[in-house]
Amino acid sequence: MHHKEMCNISCAQNSYMNFVATESRLIELNFKNSLAAKPAYNIDGYTMNQLCFRCKGRGYCNRGFCAIKQKIQVQKTFNEGAKKEFFGENYNVFVGKFGYPDINVGLLNIAEPKKDETIDNPLLWSKDEYDINKIINLRSNLINSNFKTQIKGFNDKFMDLVQEVSLTDRPVDTEITLEKKPQFKLTFNQDTTPFGPSIKLEKARTTENVHIPTKVDKVVNDEMTAVEGLTELHKKGFDGYYLTKIFSVGNLGLDANKKLVPTRWSITAVDDTLGKDIIKEIKDYQVVSEYKIYFGGYLGNNYLIMLLPEVWSYELFEMQTSSPSTMHDFENYYGRKVYADETAGGYYAARFSILQQLKSLRRQATILALRLVTDDYWAPLGVWVVREAVKKAMSNRPLEFATKEDMINYTINFAKQKFNYDLTPMIKNSELLRQIKTQKKINEYS
Numbered sequence: 001m002h003h004k005e006m007c008n009i010s011c012a013q014n015s016y017m018n019f020v021a022t023e024s025r026l027i028e029l030n031f032k033n034s035l036a037a038k039p040a041y042n043i044d045g046y047t048m049n050q051l052c053f054r055c056k057g058r059g060y061c062n063r064g065f066c067a068i069k070q071k072i073q074v075q076k077t078f079n080e081g082a083k084k085e086f087f088g089e090n091y092n093v094f095v096g097k098f099g100y101p102d103i104n105v106g107l108l109n110i111a112e113p114k115k116d117e118t119i120d121n122p123l124l125w126s127k128d129e130y131d132i133n134k135i136i137n138l139r140s141n142l143i144n145s146n147f148k149t150q151i152k153g154f155n156d157k158f159m160d161l162v163q164e165v166s167l168t169d170r171p172v173d174t175e176i177t178l179e180k181k182p183q184f185k186l187t188f189n190q191d192t193t194p195f196g197p198s199i200k201l202e203k204a205r206t207t208e209n210v211h212i213p214t215k216v217d218k219v220v221n222d223e224m225t226a227v228e229g230l231t232e233l234h235k236k237g238f239d240g241y242y243l244t245k246i247f248s249v250g251n252l253g254l255d256a257n258k259k260l261v262p263t264r265w266s267i268t269a270v271d272d273t274l275g276k277d278i279i280k281e282i283k284d285y286q287v288v289s290e291y292k293i294y295f296g297g298y299l300g301n302n303y304l305i306m307l308l309p310e311v312w313s314y315e316l317f318e319m320q321t322s323s324p325s326t327m328h329d330f331e332n333y334y335g336r337k338v339y340a341d342e343t344a345g346g347y348y349a350a351r352f353s354i355l356q357q358l359k360s361l362r363r364q365a366t367i368l369a370l371r372l373v374t375d376d377y378w379a380p381l382g383v384w385v386v387r388e389a390v391k392k393a394m395s396n397r398p399l400e401f402a403t404k405e406d407m408i409n410y411t412i413n414f415a416k417q418k419f420n421y422d423l424t425p426m427i428k429n430s431e432l433l434r435q436i437k438t439q440k441k442i443n444e445y446s
Helices: 003-014 016-032 050-055 067-081 122-127 132-139 159-167 214-221 226-235 240-248 263-282 345-361 384-395 404-419 424-428 431-438
Strands: 040-043 046-049 085-095 102-110 143-150 172-178 198-206 291-298 301-308 313-320 326-331 366-373 399-401
Touching: 085 159, 085 240, 085 263, 102 159, 102 172, 102 198, 122 384, 143 172, 159 198, 159 214, 159 240, 214 226, 226 240, 226 263, 240 263, 263 345, 291 384, 291 404, 301 384, 301 404, 313 345, 313 431, 326 424, 345 366, 345 384, 366 404, 366 431, 399 404, 404 424
Parallel strands: 143 198, 313 366
Antiparallel strands: 040 046, 085 102, 085 172, 102 143, 172 198, 291 301, 291 399, 301 366, 313 326
């Protein structure tokens, strides 16, 4: 395999468990500190507190959402309409990780012929401020119709269909026959969007012509590496969500090197690849002229992002506002040599959205980013939330400061007032700020 492909893909593969553990710790801290820190239980993906079992949907917690009532309602509706054979729409594909290199590959379909742009559209969810409950309701009807294959199993009878529907830029009419009638189950992963039950696939076919963008078809059939294909298509306007889909099922890369890549690893590999490409570009730009703070977020994921007028480097702290525990990763001007073990996929997703804004400004900067997760983020929806939360923050008008000290003092006071959270320990432990203070700048050597 080409060196660049190996760097990005194996980096994500070898560190997947760290990624899940990191995101799980944030969610776990959220629930452990809510509702007076009673013991928590997990039922079909919903983390529920001991109070839930005493309450049974009577509203003791004063929350707007009740996992028990929601599960019962959605489960009843789904099970009443479930069929072993159905004609519906394919919206995405899912490549599993467990058993690697022998893995499950699935078509994510709804069991009705309805083309609905809201079902698999994080960009729209973010733009229209969908809440967690609405997103879960949309995703609960997606059936993962899957089959077992190897990562090089392109001769499998279903693989041509999976690769074809992954390349389309719109839902596809499909006929599906499952091993058995599906029963409601909602699957949550820390890095991917939730979906409904997973059932073995027996038969599948498309019932309409599949539309594949001409630019995509050309790149897929050219002899170029996966890294080259990803960067080329991104420059042509295709977003990371679409690129993750086509990358995961082995559409990109040199023919000898093509293989299936689990969706969880693909997400991070795409964010990392596209981010590195932008980093190379912005290093030719001038540094920002002022100290700036951007603030914003989505679904309880809040970001304070500080820009310092120095050459490119990046540091991320993540914390749950009801816990003193923090996670942290850092890269200097020359980048990282190992995977970001603590903040994991969120590190690369946040970095990518920040870099997109720097590219649009035609500037580089040193970045100190702080992620403050509140109890509003009560269910894991995937790393796309990070990407969109940071994008929202970076699209807001920044505050400007005359000095680094003024900016840091404002940040500490802001977090204390808004979240009742003391950022002082993170600021003191910042590798980035320590290097700025103690090391010579790169331009002093030029």
